[in-house]
Amino acid sequence: MPSQSSPASHKRAPKHKPADPLLTAQEAALERGQGLSTFWRDVKSGRVPKPFYVSPRAPRWRLSEIVESVNACRNARVGERS
Numbered sequence: 001m002p003s004q005s006s007p008a009s010h011k012r013a014p015k016h017k018p019a020d021p022l023l024t025a026q027e028a029a030l031e032r033g034q035g036l037s038t039f040w041r042d043v044k045s046g047r048v049p050k051p052f053y054v055s056p057r058a059p060r061w062r063l064s065e066i067v068e069s070v071n072a073c074r075n076a077r078v079g080e081r082s
Contacts, residue, residue: 022060
């Protein structure tokens with residue numbers, strides 16, 4: 001009788017990593033260096049782009065959009081100092 005292995009042992013890391021991955025709210029907040037509630041406040045105020053929904057309760061952001069929003073905030077602060 002062949003040994004049965006658990007489903008977890010069959011999981012493999014994907015061979016292909018997308019160039020511009022989709023991030024969850026938690027991942028996007030971490031990328032911006034924020035807490036989740038602050039991240040959602042920035043989404044509401046427009047400092048972070050609005051998400052698109054892959055399903056009704058699954059908002060996602062592209063990594064490139066999050067990086068652009070971080071750079072925009074940094075550039076705004078540098079402009080204030082000048």
